[in-house]
Amino acid sequence: MTTPQQQIEEQLKEALKARDQDRLATLRLLLSSINNERIRTGEEVEEAAFLSLVRKAIKQRRESSEQYRSGARDDLADKEDREAAILEAYLPPAVDEEELTQAIRSFVEAEGLSGPQAIGPIMQAIMAQYSGRADGSTINRLARQILAEQD
Numbered sequence: 001m002t003t004p005q006q007q008i009e010e011q012l013k014e015a016l017k018a019r020d021q022d023r024l025a026t027l028r029l030l031l032s033s034i035n036n037e038r039i040r041t042g043e044e045v046e047e048a049a050f051l052s053l054v055r056k057a058i059k060q061r062r063e064s065s066e067q068y069r070s071g072a073r074d075d076l077a078d079k080e081d082r083e084a085a086i087l088e089a090y091l092p093p094a095v096d097e098e099e100l101t102q103a104i105r106s107f108v109e110a111e112g113l114s115g116p117q118a119i120g121p122i123m124q125a126i127m128a129q130y131s132g133r134a135d136g137s138t139i140n141r142l143a144r145q146i147l148a149e150q151d
Contacts, residue, residue: 004050005034026083030057030090051132054090061087095133097142103129104143114150119143 002010008031015023033053037045045053061084068077107125108118122143127136 003044004047005031005038005045008034022079022082023086026086030054030087033057048131051091054087055132058084058087058091092133094135095130097138100126100130100134100139101142101146104139104146108143108146108150114147116144116147118147 008027012024012027012031015027030053033056034045034050037049037053041049061080065077065080065084068074068080104122104126107113107122111118111121113121119140123136123139126134126139126143130139
């Protein structure tokens with residue numbers, strides 16, 4: 001079984017041979033993040049930590065893209081968007097909003113939750129259930145909508 005680091009190293013070689021500069025730069029940064037994490041913890045990076053690193057890198061690129069667009073630098077924003085798309089390939093398939101909505105509704109009904117104070121327990125349970133497959137901001141937005149419907 002190959003580790004995430006070995007997987008990235010192989011794909012880095014392929015990108016180098018294909019002269020794919022965007023992919024090459026993105027994979028180098030990801031590999032650097034993996035190495036930093038490995039040094040920090042003193043052990044190999046496991047799948048969960050790898051997914052966390054990828055999500056963090058995607059978030060950074062999305063934020064950079066927004067900043068570049070607000071500064072009228074669409075060329076740099078497009079580059080950040082391409083890098084984010086490359087990184088998204090390493091995440092498990094995302095769950096659709098309809099499934100998330102059903103899961104949140106079921107949890108709210110089963111636990112008898114209501115009001116804004118219920119956001120914390122909902123976030124904790126749903127994030128654990130859909131770890132790596134759902135975005136926290138989406139879960140939060142859907143939970144708030146569902147709780148607002150109850151009022």
